[in-house]
Amino acid sequence: MTTLATLTRAQKAAAILVAMGKPSASRLLKFFKQEELKALIEGARLLRTIPQSDLERIVAEFEAEFTEGAGLLDSADRMDTILNESLSPEEMSAIMGDKRFEVAPEGPPPIWPDLEKLEPARLGAFLAGEHQQTSAMVLSKLSPQAAANVLLTMTKPMRGEIIKRMVTMATIPEAAAKIVENRLRTSVLTETSTKDTSAGQARVASMLNEMDKSQLEDVMQDLEAAGTPDLDGVRARLFAFEDVPQLTQKARVLVFDGLSTELVTLALRGAQAGLAESVLSAIGARSRRMIESELGMGSEGIAAADIAAARKTIVATTIRLSREGAFELPSAQNAAA
Template sequence: MTATSDLPSLTRTQKAAAILVALGKPAAGRLLKFFKQDELRALMDGARELRTIPQAELERIVAEFEAEFAEGAGLLDSADTMGTIFSETLTPEEMTALMNDGPIETATDEPKPIWPQLEQIEPARVGAFLTNEHPQAAAFALSKLAPSFAAQVMIVLDKAVRGEIVKRMLALNPASPTAVAMMEAHVRAALIEDDSGKAASGAQMRVASVLNELDKSQLDEVMDDLASAGAVNLDAIRAQLFAFEDIVFLDQKARVTLFDGIAADIVTLALRNAGAELTEAILSAQGARARRMIEAELKADPGNVSANDINKARKQIASTAIRLAGEGALQLPQTQEAA
């Protein structure tokens, strides 16, 4: 294979692909950013068709482009090398679009939309922030949030300002782009980019997850100890706590939501040795047929049922309540009392 016979057989795209491979990943990667989408696809196609290129032929190609390259070995597996350059230079989205003939979306420095991020923060913290804002600004912020999350925030708003905020939401007009940008920047700085606040929130969640593993009597004792020790943010921690015995404090709608997906045998096991008030609160949330079945099981001989099994069933129900509260499907008793 001679240079004179083989060189003309290469297309201009193949020659460009050969030069990029010769440049190496760092330099080639920088150059790829200047190519258009159709050019990138053509380069990939050209690289797939490249054969082994001797050094002499590579030098002729380089001479055609009037560039100077250092000496190197002949090129092997050009398609694989080009593929590696692409995959290590382009983003996964760009690479997927390139291989699937879809539009390439280039990355931007624009921040992510703020309102979905805000919905990942505890409602109590968002409510405390909005309470100290102008009612018009608070009304605008609530209007940008998902209804389920906005409702959770509204419940924990200070009663002195809640009415004024809701009144302004009813008469809210579109805000100017400048006002929207200023409000979003303010919220981002105060809630999204406040690392100390996020760290505190995470610490509260970790403490709450530990405390939720305790029995009711143990939980009350630990919370009293924390209060005596002067622990801060106890209200935020308390808002994430829920024990099986707290079911009596849920309203009827919340109880029905809680037990909608819990099997009757779990409910029966959890009700073993439960007090009359708690038992009735749970049975009232059952359908007529399920209630009759559970009541019949409770009257029958339970057999070899351990206290540990009963506690496991109760913790499963309590954990379900905490999960549903996190999803906005119901409110835990502490949140209800705060309203």
């Protein structure tokens, strides 16, 4: 905590300006000279919390009429905020004599975060028509997970060529990188913004996946009757707990491998025999015996809401793994057939 006796005149002035608030302080800052503003900033950087009583004494010293403030000042952050909103970046740079307030260079924002949001198959299809060196450069700019998902949509020979070039890739000249970025921006992102409905399909599918099987079927029938476009894209993203038996054995093992026996046991409460067996066949023998023992005690006193929540957790895990490319959902396989 800062004590009144240790404050310099510049620190006292900074404390009063902060206590006044941005509107009043901003008007006053226009009347300070550059060296005075620099002294204020440097003084504010050394300030800590100022008690209300000390603030009142500071105000009295300056013999000015201020609205009573909160008496708090944590650091230079609030002073910086006031200054930044009152002065231009050029003025701040001239005052401070450094480059902290240089204006950021103009230009389009990086495209890589937007590319990572695309469906891997869409980006993969575009890169398949480009030179392997260009594809390698693009994938090297993406996150490892996004790049892996795109690679998995390509043919094996193409994957090998691209990965080989990624391994030996040197620093990419900025001019060449800009050319590739501009082509991607005009040929992929612009087209995506007008034609790609995958984001909408994903939103609708996420909503529908919150419904139980009977509700989901009713809504899908209504959507079909209404002539909803791109319904196959929505259907390919749907998955319910009752669809677990349609997963391959390998996919079921991946899903249940990381789930606790307590969660699986809760999800299987009241489940049909065939559904329960498809789940139990995907887990280890020891865990299976434990779950079967728990299920044999009955489901009395188990809340239906808890069972539904456990099943939704398994559904969410399955959908997440499918999006990461671990396997395809049964609905996606049926849509492709």
